[in-house]
Amino acid sequence: MLGGRADFARVAALATVVVLAVGACGGGGDTIDAFASGSWPARNGDARNSNTTEHAGLSDASLAWSRPLGGTVTSPLSIASTGQVFVSTTTDAGCNVFSFEIESGRKRWCNRLGPSVATATPLVDSVANVYIGDDGGFSSYNEHGQLRWRTPVYGVPRSAKFLGDGSVLAVTQLGQMNILNTQTGQSSVAIHDLITPPDFLDAPNTQFLAPDTGLGDCATGSADCPVAAAPAVDLEASDIYLTLWRPGAIAPQLVSLHYDADATPAVTERWSSDLLPAGVTASPVLSADGNTVYLADVDGRLNAYNTSDGSSKWTFGAGFGASGTPSVSADGFIVPAGGSGIRSISDDGDHASPRWSRDDVEQAGSPIQTAGGTAVVVVRRDGELVLESLDANSGDTISSTPLPGATGFTVGMSIGPDGQVVTSTYLGEIFTYTD
Numbered sequence: 001m002l003g004g005r006a007d008f009a010r011v012a013a014l015a016t017v018v019v020l021a022v023g024a025c026g027g028g029g030d031t032i033d034a035f036a037s038g039s040w041p042a043r044n045g046d047a048r049n050s051n052t053t054e055h056a057g058l059s060d061a062s063l064a065w066s067r068p069l070g071g072t073v074t075s076p077l078s079i080a081s082t083g084q085v086f087v088s089t090t091t092d093a094g095c096n097v098f099s100f101e102i103e104s105g106r107k108r109w110c111n112r113l114g115p116s117v118a119t120a121t122p123l124v125d126s127v128a129n130v131y132i133g134d135d136g137g138f139s140s141y142n143e144h145g146q147l148r149w150r151t152p153v154y155g156v157p158r159s160a161k162f163l164g165d166g167s168v169l170a171v172t173q174l175g176q177m178n179i180l181n182t183q184t185g186q187s188s189v190a191i192h193d194l195i196t197p198p199d200f201l202d203a204p205n206t207q208f209l210a211p212d213t214g215l216g217d218c219a220t221g222s223a224d225c226p227v228a229a230a231p232a233v234d235l236e237a238s239d240i241y242l243t244l245w246r247p248g249a250i251a252p253q254l255v256s257l258h259y260d261a262d263a264t265p266a267v268t269e270r271w272s273s274d275l276l277p278a279g280v281t282a283s284p285v286l287s288a289d290g291n292t293v294y295l296a297d298v299d300g301r302l303n304a305y306n307t308s309d310g311s312s313k314w315t316f317g318a319g320f321g322a323s324g325t326p327s328v329s330a331d332g333f334i335v336p337a338g339g340s341g342i343r344s345i346s347d348d349g350d351h352a353s354p355r356w357s358r359d360d361v362e363q364a365g366s367p368i369q370t371a372g373g374t375a376v377v378v379v380r381r382d383g384e385l386v387l388e389s390l391d392a393n394s395g396d397t398i399s400s401t402p403l404p405g406a407t408g409f410t411v412g413m414s415i416g417p418d419g420q421v422v423t424s425t426y427l428g429e430i431f432t433y434t435d
Contacts, residue, residue: 076412
């Protein structure tokens with residue numbers, strides 16, 4: 001079923017890329033400098049998905065501003081080094097991708113893309129160009145919201161990531177890997193199919209799948225969504241880590257691929273793990289030293305694997321509900337996302353050990369850890385959502401600040417260039433705090 005559409009998308013991406021030249025786009029076909037210090041450019045913060053920040057404060061945050069978006073939010077927002085905030089939403093009409101100023105909450109621009117754009121976090125580069133996928137396409141906009149280019153793809157790209165050479169990696173839920181030039185949107189290398197399509201000549205009656213096929217199943221980690229979450233990238237080694245549910249398999253696998261733009265093929269599989277014990281909806285997280293990749297599954301296990309060969313290092317817990325992408329510090333301290341309470345785990349090499357736990361609060365958002373030893377997470381206390389700053393070494397509360405009028409739960413947390421804490425509720429209200 002994948003063959004015809006995949007072949008079509010490959011030809012389309014190589015031969016009919018839409019390139020719109022605007023003033024901020026610039027000329028030529030070189031990649032631009034993708035990385036800028038102080039930004040929160042991608043889902044889970046960085047290429048490793050670490051959910052950590054280089055800022056050392058965030059221990060006593062106060063509300064700066066909040067504003068509603070008019071639609072639900074299912075993917076965390078991103079922030080440029082300039083302080084420009086980007087978020088996608090689900091709306092019946094009008095805009096579904098927004099940009100705001102972090103200092104004031106003033107709207108910079110908004111655009112309408114395909115409805116599936118709400119499942120992805122906008123990726124932002126050093127000059128506040130944005131890269132995001134929707135139904136059957138991957139697009140880039142400049143800091144003013146003007147379209148730079150749009151490239152057809154097969155499926156809906158998950159939250160994109162930059163590679164070490166500055167190219168942008170867009171992997172769809174149907175298993176198509178596109179590596180694109182950030183300046184033109186053209187393929188830097190040949191499209192790589194994680195799921196081998198049948199030969200179109202042998203199956204001329206193959207039907208094209210709708211771009212959003214299986215996208216709703218990504219939230220449960222089922223086989224109908226082959227690639228459920230954003231990949232992790234080792235920028236120095238040019239290795240990519242993602243979960244893949246292969247056709248006919250009874251469970252997904254953690255897969256490592258290597259990217260070399262000068263090789264043929266440019267993308268090769270390094271290894272794949274044993275079948276995972278359960279489905280996965282969270283992104284893999286790469287350790288700071290590049291030796292370990294962590295993965296949470298829907299049954300609440302946290303699994304650690306050797307990046308050299310995919311062998312298992314340890315498994316911690318089961319059934320405690322922490323199935324989101326965890327926060328992993330440079331010291332190997334892990335704060336899982338989800339579950340009834342908050343806990344910290346230490347990676348001790350061949351096993352994991354509990355450090356502390358807080359069962360008096362209910363986690364209502366994904367945690368982050370700071371360089372100064374603070375863990376920040378939204379919790380639910382007495383029916384109210386509260387931004388809680390904790391001592392990452394002991395779990396003791398440092399400060400608590402309410403999210404006024406907020407209900408439900410929050411979707412991720414992002415850190416601005418001056419240490420601002422920005423989060424959104426699922427119901428679609430942004431809250432910004434300053435330290």
